[in-house]
Amino acid sequence: MNQTTASSTTATIASDAFALDPADREAILEERAHYPYPQAACIEALKIVQKRHGHVPDGAIPAIAETLGIGVANVEGVATFYSLIFRQPVGRHVILICDSSSCFLTDYEELRNAFIAHLGIQMGQTTADGRFTLLPVCCLGACDRGPTILIGEDLHGPVVPDEIPRLLEAYA
Amino acid sequence: MSRILQSASERRAETHPLTWRLHDDQSPVQLEEYRRTQGYDAVTKMLEQYTYETLTEEVKSANLRGRGGAGFSAGFKWSLTMKGEDVPRGYIVCNADEMEPGTFKDRLLMEQQPHLLIEGMIIAGFANRSKQGYIFLRGEYHRAAAAIQRALADARADGWLGADVRGSGWDFDIALHTGAGRYICGEETALINSLEGKRANPRAKPPFPGQSGAWGLPTVVNNVETLCNVPGIVNHGADWFQALSGDLSSDGGTKLYGVSGKVRNPGLWELPMGTTGNRIIELAGGMRDGLSLKSWLPGGGSTGFLLPEHLELALDFDTIGKTGSRMGTGLLTVVADNQSMVSLTRNLEEFFARESCGWCTPCRDGLPWSVKLLRALEAGEGESGDIELLEQMARDLGPGKTFCAHAPGAAMPLASAIHYFRDEFERGITQSKGEAHADPIPVGSV
Numbered sequence: 001m002n003q004t005t006a007s008s009t010t011a012t013i014a015s016d017a018f019a020l021d022p023a024d025r026e027a028i029l030e031e032r033a034h035y036p037y038p039q040a041a042c043i044e045a046l047k048i049v050q051k052r053h054g055h056v057p058d059g060a061i062p063a064i065a066e067t068l069g070i071g072v073a074n075v076e077g078v079a080t081f082y083s084l085i086f087r088q089p090v091g092r093h094v095i096l097i098c099d100s101s102s103c104f105l106t107d108y109e110e111l112r113n114a115f116i117a118h119l120g121i122q123m124g125q126t127t128a129d130g131r132f133t134l135l136p137v138c139c140l141g142a143c144d145r146g147p148t149i150l151i152g153e154d155l156h157g158p159v160v161p162d163e164i165p166r167l168l169e170a171y172a
Numbered sequence: 173m174s175r176i177l178q179s180a181s182e183r184r185a186e187t188h189p190l191t192w193r194l195h196d197d198q199s200p201v202q203l204e205e206y207r208r209t210q211g212y213d214a215v216t217k218m219l220e221q222y223t224y225e226t227l228t229e230e231v232k233s234a235n236l237r238g239r240g241g242a243g244f245s246a247g248f249k250w251s252l253t254m255k256g257e258d259v260p261r262g263y264i265v266c267n268a269d270e271m272e273p274g275t276f277k278d279r280l281l282m283e284q285q286p287h288l289l290i291e292g293m294i295i296a297g298f299a300n301r302s303k304q305g306y307i308f309l310r311g312e313y314h315r316a317a318a319a320i321q322r323a324l325a326d327a328r329a330d331g332w333l334g335a336d337v338r339g340s341g342w343d344f345d346i347a348l349h350t351g352a353g354r355y356i357c358g359e360e361t362a363l364i365n366s367l368e369g370k371r372a373n374p375r376a377k378p379p380f381p382g383q384s385g386a387w388g389l390p391t392v393v394n395n396v397e398t399l400c401n402v403p404g405i406v407n408h409g410a411d412w413f414q415a416l417s418g419d420l421s422s423d424g425g426t427k428l429y430g431v432s433g434k435v436r437n438p439g440l441w442e443l444p445m446g447t448t449g450n451r452i453i454e455l456a457g458g459m460r461d462g463l464s465l466k467s468w469l470p471g472g473g474s475t476g477f478l479l480p481e482h483l484e485l486a487l488d489f490d491t492i493g494k495t496g497s498r499m500g501t502g503l504l505t506v507v508a509d510n511q512s513m514v515s516l517t518r519n520l521e522e523f524f525a526r527e528s529c530g531w532c533t534p535c536r537d538g539l540p541w542s543v544k545l546l547r548a549l550e551a552g553e554g555e556s557g558d559i560e561l562l563e564q565m566a567r568d569l570g571p572g573k574t575f576c577a578h579a580p581g582a583a584m585p586l587a588s589a590i591h592y593f594r595d596e597f598e599r600g601i602t603q604s605k606g607e608a609h610a611d612p613i614p615v616g617s618v
Contacts, residue, residue, distance in 0.1 A: 034347055035369070036387050042369035043352050047311075074370075081371040081529075083353030084311050096312070100273035101473050102432040102505050104519040138355050138527065139273040139473075140312060143432035143503070144174050144439045153314040 018059025020067065024048050028067050038068040042078050046085050055086035083137070091126045091133040093171040096150040099136045102143035106158065111147045112136075114161035118168075132168070174276045174430075177439035177455065185210065187416070189404035190397070190426060191442040194284050200319045203326040206287040212332055214406035215294050219340045222406075224255065227299040231402065234410035235424040239277075240267055240358075240395030241471060241500040242577075243423075243489035246402075253300045253382040254390040261303035262389030264296045265367065268309040268316070268396050269351060269358040273473030273523060274505040277428040277440060278396035282309070282316035285400075286323035290346060292399030294332060295406055297344045300392045305346035308363055311353055320348050355527035359576045360393040361385075362529065373531045374576035401425055421446025421488040429487065431456040433506035434463055440503075446491070449483035452504060463508040467592065471500025473520050474581025476588035477513070497588060513593040514600055517586055518546035524582035532574035538565055539582055549600030557605050559597050563590055 020028075027048050031041040045068060049060045056079055065072040079085050086094075097112050112123070115134055119127050126133040140148045140155065148157030151171060159167065175198065176183070176191050183192040193201045193209050206212070218227060232247025253262075266289065270278040282289060293305045309317055324346055327333050335343045349367055351357050357366045361375035364386045385391020404425075405413045414424040423445045429452050430440040436457030443452070449468065459465055467477045470487060476497030485491050492499040507516060525539035542565050548554045566587035569579040590597055 037368070040367065040369040043366070044350075047350075047352060077371055078369065081354065082351075085352050099519070100523055101469070101516065101520055102274045104516065105433045105505065105507060105511060136526075137312065138271045138353075138523070139275065141270045141276045141279040141310075142174055143274050143276045143505070144430065146432060146438075150312055155315075 018057055018063055020049070020060070020063045021052055024052055025067055028064065032068055039070050039074060041068060042070065042075055043082065043085075046075075046079055046082075050086060054092070055089050058087075083135075089126070089130075091131050093131060093151055094133045094135060096135050096137035096140070097123075098138070098140040098146070098148045098150075100139035100143075102139065103146040103148055106146035108147040111149075111159055111161055114164055118164050131171070174280045175439050176280065176442065177437060178441055183442065186408075188426065188442045189416075190281065190288070190400055190428060191285075193288075198284055200283065200323075201285045201287065203287060203323065203330060206285075207330075210407065211287055212291055212327075212330075214403035215291055215332060216338065218295055218298055218406055219338060219342070222298075224299050224301055227295065227406070230410050231299065231405055234405045234413040235422070236398065236401050236405060236413065237423050237489055238395055239397035239401070239427070239501070241272065241474070241498070243493075243499065246394060246398050249382065249394070250296070250299050250392060252380065253392055255301040259301070260389055261301050263386045263391045264293055264300055264302040264305045265363065265386065265391060265393045266293055266305065266307045266396060266399055267358060267360065267363060267393050268307050268313070269363060270313075270396070271310055271355045271358055272471075272501055273520070274432055274469060275472050275501040275503045276432070277430060277501065277503060279313060279316055280428070280440060281396055281400050282313065283319050286316075286319045287327065288400045288403060289320075289396055290323055290327050290332070292402040293346055294337070294344060295402045296392065296394060296399055297346075298342065300390070302344065302390075302392070305344070306367060306386075307346060307348050308357070308367055309348060309350050310357070311351045313350075317348065317350055324348065354529070355523075356529045356576075356578060359578065362576065363393060364391060371529070373529050374578075376575055397428055417445035417488075420444050421486055422490065423488045427487070427502050430503040431506060432503065433468075434460045434508045434511075435506055436460055446486035446488045448485060449487055449504060452487070453483060453506070459506070459508060463510065465506050466509040466511070467507040467513065467589075469500075469505040469507075469585065470497055471502045471504070473505075473523060474498075474577070474584055475500040476584040477507075477592055478588075479592055497584070512550070513589050513596045514546065514550045517589040518543065518550050520585050521546055521582060524578065528578060532576075532579065534569055534573050535579040535582070538569055538579070541565065542582075542586060549597055552600055552602050554597075554601040555603045555605050556601055558601060559590060559594065562586060562597075566590070 028045040031044040032038050045064045061075050062072050065075045142148045145157035185192045228250045236246045237243045331338050333345050356362045357372045359374050362372040366372040381391040426442050427445045432438045489499050521542045525543050528535045530536045545558050566583040569583040571580045
């Protein structure tokens with residue numbers, strides 16, 4: 001596989017160094033069998049890689065393309081489109097804070113500011129210890145419990161600023 | 173997590189077809205219990221008594237209108253699907269990408285009663301001669317994904333899915349597809365692109381998905397709540413469905429209505445279609461102490477703001493449509509008197525700007541521009557002419573200017589907020605219009 005979409009030297013090195021885990025490769029091929037065309041398994045393939053590595057390293061893009069037998073650009077284009085595909089390392093726990101209208105009306109901005117103050121990072125950043133990443137998210141569909149957040153797979157709401165320290169204790 | 177605020181004893185099969193089986197403890201209704209309570213009876217009846225034509229006619233005459241927000245007749249949509257012995261069988265896709273701000277109904281149905289959705293999809297698949305169903309579920313709905321996966325496996329093991337469904341000779345299966353974020357995936361043609369593993373840019377119509385959808389085959393996309401209404405229609409008939417809303421609405425059936433914002437008891441209720449906003453706010457216990465209701469969105473961020481006086485109207489597609497707003501998803505978002513319309517509108521337009529897929533220029537460039545103007549007004553640094561510019565933008569983002577309804581959806585709260593609350597926007601103007609930086613270039617000199 002000589003192809004690469006990476007433009008910077010570091011990304012190219014990362015690309016060369018990356019090898020798909022055999023189990024992941026197997027899982028991607030299994031996904032491919034679920035659809036009439038291999039491109040359809042692209043998003044799921046990215047999610048499989050992300051599950052193992054926490055994010056999708058640059059080198060995974062040509063590896064997925066090769067596994068599915070589709071163009072590198074077709075994988076890269078998808079990988080940069082979707083908000084839940086992370087192209088940079090994230091913390092062990094990603095905190096998604098709902099910033100849509102119902103949570104806005106139930107004081108999400110106060111909650112967001114409290115998270116920023118408590119963790120000492122801005123939205124989009126990761127704590128120095130690699131524990132948490134803060135990101136905004138579309139309406140989490142639990143508006144009767146606003147303001148809501150999703151940590152990993154756990155939905156919490158309504159969350160008040162004072163309970164942030166206790167809430168985060170469960171996420172080592 | 174979200175709750176039906178009617179107790180189990182209040183909900184009955186004849187009057188609450190969507191929620192009557194739900195448990196007060198919110199645990200999912202599993203196959204054995206679902207079967208015991210008329211579950212999959214509609215599939216049995218369908219296989220014995222219906223052809224795909226008569227089935228579509230039944231749903232059409234029930235006047236089941238799309239619960240995802242557009243309100244298009246589901247039966248009519250099905251009647252437009254290319255089908256017949258000489259047409260390749262295509263797909264039935266459930267739009268479970270619930271991301272409309274203020275909407276929390278589909279999550280509840282999927283987490284607590286996945287078999288009702290599966291049964292509805294089997295019937296819709298039969299009516300449209302689909303060979304395969306896909307549930308397109310947003311990636312953040314982990315609990316719904318688990319409930320659906322289990323239910324699909326159980327239904328398959330019990331013969332309701334797979335080859336030769338219940339010995340009928342008809343093959344049909346459903347797969348779960350989970351997304352990876354982005355609101356635009358809820359737009360039906362963008363959803364199809366996403367299902368195909370591509371960027372979720374909408375497609376030009378025509379061709380409509382019913383002619384050429386997923387992988388070029390006839391494809392029908394229906395919302396979760398829409399599909400959950402189908403088994404009841406098959407079991408009890410179109411007349412029963414129409415009668416559920418009685419004199420309240422010409423639209424048939426019940427609706428999962430809800431309220432969020434600063435009310436005492438935010439939540440969900442299954443009520444006859446055409447129930448008034450006042451009744452729903454009353455069920456929610458009214459506004460929290462010391463607050464009064466200033467404005468409300470009838471069904472999500474892409475619907476237009478209304479005033480307290482509109483709460484006496486029937487919440488159905490046509491009645492709310494006449495106000496210039498839309499019923500949308502029918503889940504109310506209420507705004508209290510101490511909350512700023514300018515700030516809320518800014519928040520909504522930030523959402524739409526971020527979630528634009530970037531395909532069409534008015535949407536990609538117009539929405540961030542509106543955010544810039546709204547932020548200035550919110551900070552009290554607006555210039556004279558800003559409001560008129562926002563109004564112009566709302567017109568230029570309207571229907572027909574872009575591939576899909578994302579930009580028109582963004583324009584609706586913007587235009588209506590200015591229309592009803594212009595004084596709040598005017599208070600943000602503190603500066604006269606900035607001086608032009610250069611003399612205009614004379615016509616003909618370029």
